[in-house]
Amino acid sequence: MKVGLVLGSDSDIPVMKKAFDLFNEFGVECEVLLASAHRTPAEVREFASTAQDRGLSCIIAGAGMAAHLPGVIASYTTLPVIGVPLESGSLKGMDALLAIVQMPSGMPVATMAINGAKNAALFAIQIGAVSDPELAAKYKAYREKMTRQVMEKNDKLQQMLKTSDAVKTKLNNAAGQVLQAFKK
Known part of the structure; x- marks a missing residue:
């Protein structure tokens, strides 16, 4: 081409x-x-x-x-x-x-x-x-690579969100324990 x-x-x-x-x-x-x-x-x-x-x-x-x-x-x-x-x-x-x-x-x-x-x-x-079948195959691979890249970014985001949720839960639990200690 x-x-x-x-x-x-x-x-x-x-x-x-x-x-x-x-x-x-x-x-x-x-x-x-x-x-x-x-x-x-x-x-x-x-x-x-x-x-x-x-x-x-x-x-x-x-x-x-x-x-x-x-x-x-x-x-x-x-x-x-x-x-x-x-x-x-x-x-x-x-x-x-x-x-x-x-x-x-x-x-x-x-x-x-x-x-x-x-x-x-x-x-x-x-x-x-x-x-051009060769060019079609290259284009298909390009699109598949793009898909993989987006999904990898999504996986990282999901991990970050899970980590963030776990941190929030630990902080909330710790805050709850501190409040309970002050109430006694």
Whole structure:
């Protein structure tokens, strides 16, 4: 599987790096482009319109504010496009979220949460796993590992609560004994 990852600005790198890191973890090839829908439209068009020819199976595009990048990319390709609204400006990413989620009919863009680059990568992996059994097995193992981690945290919490309850009981018993001693 090969995925495209497009960043609208170098300020997007810290958030979008989460997707890139996950692709590395899964062994998914990732083609990265830093380009703007407004400042470098020819580069965006070239990247998106030739993406399928280069073997990409989907494209993730992160954008803030007006967030035109995912929609512009979708207009130049029939590949699935996943938009990541990025927190920026005075609206803290709400403007980007609404811009991406409100694509016009016929130009779908899957929309993740604000700064949801990790989920975008996982969604891209799910898309690839449909036709790649090896990737599907890796994704299944990833999910199982997540489940184990949550259950281990729950076990620790339950132990802590039991210990806390035992301590409370001992303290209550001791307090009761002290009160009984004062009553005599």
